[in-house]
Amino acid sequence: MKRFLFFFLTALFIPLSAWAGTGGIGPAILGIQLDFILFALVLLGVALFHNSTLQVALTGVTTIVIYKLLFTGFKHGDGFHGLVAHFQHEWVILTNLLCLLMGFALLSNHFEHSKVPDVLPRFLPGGWKGGFTLLALVFVLSSFLDNIAAALIGGTMAKTVFRGKVHIGYLAAIVAASNAGGSGSVVGDTTTTMMWIAGISPAAVLHAYAGAFIALFICGIPAAFQQDKYSPIQANPSKEIKIDGARVMIVAFILILAIAVNMVVNIKFNEISDTFPFIGVGVWIAILLSAPIRTPEWKILPETFKGSIFLLSLVVCASLMPVEKLPSASWQVAMGLGYVSAVFDNIPLTALAIKQGGYDWGALAYSVGFGGSMIWFGSSAGVALSNMFSEAKSVGQWLRHGWHVTAAYTIGFFVMLSLVGWHPSADRYHSNGGNGQPAHMEMQAPAATPQAGH
Numbered sequence: 001m002k003r004f005l006f007f008f009l010t011a012l013f014i015p016l017s018a019w020a021g022t023g024g025i026g027p028a029i030l031g032i033q034l035d036f037i038l039f040a041l042v043l044l045g046v047a048l049f050h051n052s053t054l055q056v057a058l059t060g061v062t063t064i065v066i067y068k069l070l071f072t073g074f075k076h077g078d079g080f081h082g083l084v085a086h087f088q089h090e091w092v093i094l095t096n097l098l099c100l101l102m103g104f105a106l107l108s109n110h111f112e113h114s115k116v117p118d119v120l121p122r123f124l125p126g127g128w129k130g131g132f133t134l135l136a137l138v139f140v141l142s143s144f145l146d147n148i149a150a151a152l153i154g155g156t157m158a159k160t161v162f163r164g165k166v167h168i169g170y171l172a173a174i175v176a177a178s179n180a181g182g183s184g185s186v187v188g189d190t191t192t193t194m195m196w197i198a199g200i201s202p203a204a205v206l207h208a209y210a211g212a213f214i215a216l217f218i219c220g221i222p223a224a225f226q227q228d229k230y231s232p233i234q235a236n237p238s239k240e241i242k243i244d245g246a247r248v249m250i251v252a253f254i255l256i257l258a259i260a261v262n263m264v265v266n267i268k269f270n271e272i273s274d275t276f277p278f279i280g281v282g283v284w285i286a287i288l289l290s291a292p293i294r295t296p297e298w299k300i301l302p303e304t305f306k307g308s309i310f311l312l313s314l315v316v317c318a319s320l321m322p323v324e325k326l327p328s329a330s331w332q333v334a335m336g337l338g339y340v341s342a343v344f345d346n347i348p349l350t351a352l353a354i355k356q357g358g359y360d361w362g363a364l365a366y367s368v369g370f371g372g373s374m375i376w377f378g379s380s381a382g383v384a385l386s387n388m389f390s391e392a393k394s395v396g397q398w399l400r401h402g403w404h405v406t407a408a409y410t411i412g413f414f415v416m417l418s419l420v421g422w423h424p425s426a427d428r429y430h431s432n433g434g435n436g437q438p439a440h441m442e443m444q445a446p447a448a449t450p451q452a453g454h
Helices: 002-019 034-048 048-072 079-113 116-123 127-144 147-163 168-182 190-195 205-229 245-270 280-290 299-321 331-340 346-356 361-374 378-390 395-400 403-420
Strands: 425-432 440-443
Touching: 034 245, 034 299, 048 079, 048 299, 079 116, 079 147, 079 190, 079 245, 079 280, 079 425, 116 127, 116 147, 127 147, 127 168, 127 205, 147 168, 147 378, 168 205, 168 299, 168 361, 168 378, 168 403, 190 331, 190 346, 190 361, 205 361, 205 403, 245 280, 280 346, 299 346, 331 346, 346 361, 361 378, 361 403, 395 403
Parallel strands: none
Antiparallel strands: 425 440
């Protein structure tokens, strides 16, 4: 791994010396800017080196920063001045994201220890309907919990009720259900949380459920039949389980306070909403206030921090991309991003789309959220569940037995498009004229209108 990275960096920077000082215009291969090629190599490295993803991501962001320092400069200037200005522009969204990822890990742990997941299998019917009902429960859980937590809870329940024998097609459906359930909720998926942090209204992503509901049935029913044939559902004769109501209330308190803080800041104090990480800080205030009632499991934070730094590294890489070189936002591009997210992580893809602007955010949320389910490493939920079921770490078997996920994504997208339509936002996430000030959402006037308003 280390030798690969050394030779990669050497092979990259020696030929690039010819482009030093070219005023921000870097080399291109087959018309593709080298920035995007470097970014693609980072994502490819993440896909290939599953045991060294953090190292790959940190090496990638370092490589891209050095490349831009030496050869192209940054959007806000050249050299270290441009780099500092860039992070002045990005620090709020990065801090918010870090706080939310860490905070939601504790929130999910509270929910798991509330014993609610242990009680849910009691209410599952027999036969294939039981398997589908479990997927529907994962869908619902993901709408207010992180989709990773929902997938893990679903995997834990599946392992119990199917006696440890879970079909790969059903595992794919669990990931798909968790990603579908989170696609229309700003607290259900990291991608939609990123949109929320960037100033996109929670209502703007809600219509992603128009496609997600259909997708749940299209992939969930075949997967339930696969599982019923492979290992039928077993009744859960477990002893009486007492739900910890205090932890349930803590979960509700954290979510309500996070949503309330975001709404108040964006409605009443919109002019300062992008100058401080209000949402992330609000979540941690709720966690600390509730700690005397039930102590959070702090020991999970170090590992969560490593995973969060990995995701943030990819987001930083995405923020350094020249988005003016991307195709213009359209429903075709949004749909294509769903297929791309099956191969490349959907976090940086979302960051690029937010930076570019002009999307129908609900359609984008569905695409990058559900699309990553088509291959096991296309979403964080898939990676997490595959760590629980190692047999799922086969792209061939996932595609063969999880064929219904790809069909569900495609059909669900067109159903959503026919029911809701394509309504691109006039908002665009960008900087204030390149002056290094914090980023925010500004209204871009239509081309025919001479004035630009906020």
